[in-house]
Amino acid sequence: xxxxxxxxDLVTAYGKIEALKGVTLEVAEGGITCLLGPxxxxxxxxxxxIAGILKPRRGSIRLRGEELGGCAPHEAVSRGIALVxxxxxxxxxxxVIDNLEAGAYRRQGGRTGRGEIDADLQRMFGRFxxxxxxxxxxxxxxxxxxxxxLAVARxxxxxxxxxxxxxxxxxxxxxxxxxxFRIVSELHRDGTTxxxxxxxxxxxxxxxxxFYLMEQGRVSFSGDPGSLAEDEVIRRAYLGxxx
Amino acid sequence: MLDLLQSAxxxxxxGATYALIGIGFTxxxxxxxxxxxxxxxxxxxxAYLGLMVLKLGAGLPVPLVFFGSFLxxxxxxxxxxxxxxxxxxxxxxxxxxxxxxxxxxLIDEVxxxxxxxxxxxxxxLFDDVxxxxxxxxxxxxxxxxxxxxxxxxxxxxxxxxxTRLGLATRAVSQQAIAAQLCGIRLAQVNVTTFVITGLLGGxxxxxxxxAVGTLSxxxxxxxxxxxxxxxxxxxxxxxxxxIVAGLLVGGFENVIQLYRGVTxxxxxxxxxxxxxxVFRPGGLFAPAGGRN
Ligand SMILES: Nc1ncnc2c1ncn2[C@@H]1O[C@H](COP(=O)(O)OP(=O)(O)OP(=O)(O)O)[C@@H](O)[C@H]1O
Ligand SMILES: [Mg+2]
Numbered sequence: 001x002x003x004x005x006x007x008x009d010l011v012t013a014y015g016k017i018e019a020l021k022g023v024t025l026e027v028a029e030g031g032i033t034c035l036l037g038p039x040x041x042x043x044x045x046x047x048x049x050i051a052g053i054l055k056p057r058r059g060s061i062r063l064r065g066e067e068l069g070g071c072a073p074h075e076a077v078s079r080g081i082a083l084v085x086x087x088x089x090x091x092x093x094x095x096v097i098d099n100l101e102a103g104a105y106r107r108q109g110g111r112t113g114r115g116e117i118d119a120d121l122q123r124m125f126g127r128f129x130x131x132x133x134x135x136x137x138x139x140x141x142x143x144x145x146x147x148x149x150l151a152v153a154r155x156x157x158x159x160x161x162x163x164x165x166x167x168x169x170x171x172x173x174x175x176x177x178x179x180x181f182r183i184v185s186e187l188h189r190d191g192t193t194x195x196x197x198x199x200x201x202x203x204x205x206x207x208x209x210x211f212y213l214m215e216q217g218r219v220s221f222s223g224d225p226g227s228l229a230e231d232e233v234i235r236r237a238y239l240g241x242x243x
Numbered sequence: 244m245l246d247l248l249q250s251a252x253x254x255x256x257x258g259a260t261y262a263l264i265g266i267g268f269t270x271x272x273x274x275x276x277x278x279x280x281x282x283x284x285x286x287x288x289x290a291y292l293g294l295m296v297l298k299l300g301a302g303l304p305v306p307l308v309f310f311g312s313f314l315x316x317x318x319x320x321x322x323x324x325x326x327x328x329x330x331x332x333x334x335x336x337x338x339x340x341x342x343x344x345x346x347x348x349l350i351d352e353v354x355x356x357x358x359x360x361x362x363x364x365x366x367x368l369f370d371d372v373x374x375x376x377x378x379x380x381x382x383x384x385x386x387x388x389x390x391x392x393x394x395x396x397x398x399x400x401x402x403x404x405x406t407r408l409g410l411a412t413r414a415v416s417q418q419a420i421a422a423q424l425c426g427i428r429l430a431q432v433n434v435t436t437f438v439i440t441g442l443l444g445g446x447x448x449x450x451x452x453x454a455v456g457t458l459s460x461x462x463x464x465x466x467x468x469x470x471x472x473x474x475x476x477x478x479x480x481x482x483x484x485x486i487v488a489g490l491l492v493g494g495f496e497n498v499i500q501l502y503r504g505v506t507x508x509x510x511x512x513x514x515x516x517x518x519x520x521v522f523r524p525g526g527l528f529a530p531a532g533g534r535n
Binding site for chain 2: 051052053072073074077078082083085089090091092093094098101102103105106108109154155158
């Protein structure tokens, strides 16, 4: 499969501290790619760099061969990148429906008709029935799992080519985690490319076709699920069991 | 008893201008987490600029003065943004505070110098119209001030809750990173917030001019202080809070003035603020933090 996203030698720093020290990886079009790594490895920094929230110091980020590195977040959204951020970051005092409207912000008032956005809203409510029941409720009053669903739906409202997800299972009960992963594989089946940051390697193994491991700002492993399970160190750290 | 009711209602009507100023402070704070200290001065400045309409020719209808103040307020809001925020690093909390204090002094000085420090008459829409209900009266000019202010607030709320721009503004003030991830441009929301609050400030300045009958540079400091008090009592970042607090402070200070005289009035307003800071530091309507 061709690469939808290619990151090459990316360096992103907070002041003097380089959190990414030359990251190179690719995300295959139409696939699910998973990024593993310990706390503080730089996974969130990478996600924010791709989404344009953080400005990389060096290196390149290409989407279908077009350079993105250093572009502003609204341009990244326009080019088809959406991020479900770490900790969900819903708009707490806005209703569920307004959160979703905000997700479609760049499509509103432009060439996209209102009807198309309304159709997408209905599609989200079909995929996330809990959100439909709570469409008028303030997002800050939703449960953690519902907020995660809302964050995913909000990101999808921009109709992304590439969906970035930063630890969507963080702090959720096992049943909710399963639901999130069921949605990830549904999205994949519908043709969305997903780049997923995940600590829960057991779950990720069920859905992802390619894995990267990041440690201290560098990619230290790249391989398919089979070779991930073969790797003694990774198995002990992420799968928590001997063979 | 009637006295009490009368001064409370006069105060509440006038308090609508405090509500407008409080909204201006609170919106900018919500969006940028910054205090624009120049806001009260820019609002009075907008009212002064509106007076220039009268200089263009006598016989022009008075509402044009109000409209001129409205537009001039928006222009000043934009200029304050450029001078005090656009080129200054937003990461330093003190830098923009000081730049806006500087702007407050600058606007004050410009007003003093161009008018030789003399108060200017501000036109009234109509003279001494009174609505009488037995002993109780509603002053026509105050009623006008109230109605115009309420209309502006309604317009603002419609903008915030019914338009794409309002959606972006609310999103930025609740979760700036997520707003950017939705494709909302922070700089654009910041500058439009300054223009919109400037427009409101221009109207507030005009309404104060219309209610008091004159404009004077002495208005800016009390207006700034009242605006900040209203913002804190309402809850930083809360528009409905600023509205309620503005009317409350207006009514409260006028009742105090009735019983304790004008010299003690602001002392009691400060006590009210103090009481809020101690017993309800988040204000009347502290914006919901949500769970994240
Ligand atoms: N705003 C910041 N200022 C300074 N340093 C930061 C900032 N954000 C992150 N860092 C540092 O950058 C490094 C990478 O952080 P990052 O959040 O990308 O890690 P992560 O892999 O997402 O970790 P986690 O699994 O805990 O979410 C860490 O050492 C962190 O301390
Ligand atoms: Mg992280």
